[in-house]
Amino acid sequence: MxxxxxxxxxxxxxxxxxxxxxxxxxxxxxxxxxxxxxxxxxxKTPYQQCYTQQVFVPYNGSSSATPAIAGGIVGGVIGNQFGKGDGKAILTVAGVLLGSSIGSDMGHSGHGYTKNVQRCETRYSESVxxxxxxxxxxxxxxxxxxxxxxxxxxxxxxxxxxxxxxxxxxxxxxx
Incomplete structure (x- = not known):
């Protein structure tokens, strides 16, 4: 077997x-x-909890180029005061570029307004x-x-x- x-x-x-x-x-x-x-x-019972929040709203649209132009002029004058020969031209151009950038930044800062916005969140209360x-x-x-x-x-x-x-x-x- x-x-x-x-x-x-x-x-x-x-x-x-x-x-x-x-x-x-x-x-x-x-x-x-x-x-x-x-x-x-x-x-769990859902409920809405709302609050008011201040938000900054920037102005839209084109802004004036005046701050950039003024910054470029001031930067060019300051850059022209330094250096001699070819270095003077380079520093003048650098001053114009840096001045126009700073002027542009200053021209855009703070342009807008604040407004109150209501925000709501869903929360839950619990009971046992x-x-x-x-x-x-x-x-x-x-x-x-x-x-x-x-x-x-x-x-x-x-x-x-x-x-x-x-x-x-x-x-x-x-x-």
Missing amino acids: SNKTRTLILTLIFSISSAQAVSAETIRGLVTQVHPVYANYTH NTRIRGYNVGVTIPNGNVISTYKETPYNPPPIHSQVDVYITYRVGNY
Whole structure:
């Protein structure tokens, strides 16, 4: 007999010997315990929070070239005071360029106005509520054992000392 066949036969023997039957039945019992189970639930409610903010609005459109021209003239005069020969011409040109750039920057700074703008953000307020989430119900069956079960809400638990049917599943076989 090959090893493969031998392994298959042993597996079948062990499977059959350890098999347990599952049985189920309905038993009538007496409700002896009912305990509510509580849980915290968080509820978030959105709301708007608004505030006023000052913003700077620059003027649009073309601006005057006068500050750039004036800066270039002043820069050229100052640059012309320094250097000799070719250096004097280079410093004059550099003074004109630097002066016109500074004049342009000064001409654009601060041109605009401020206005109030309303800004709103969505925020959330939280509230925590404690509610019944379900019930642990204890049922005493005729042999004296107490079977506990849990039921989620919505569920109306049976009153204490009332008779209820309990569905039980159990294994029959070797333990």
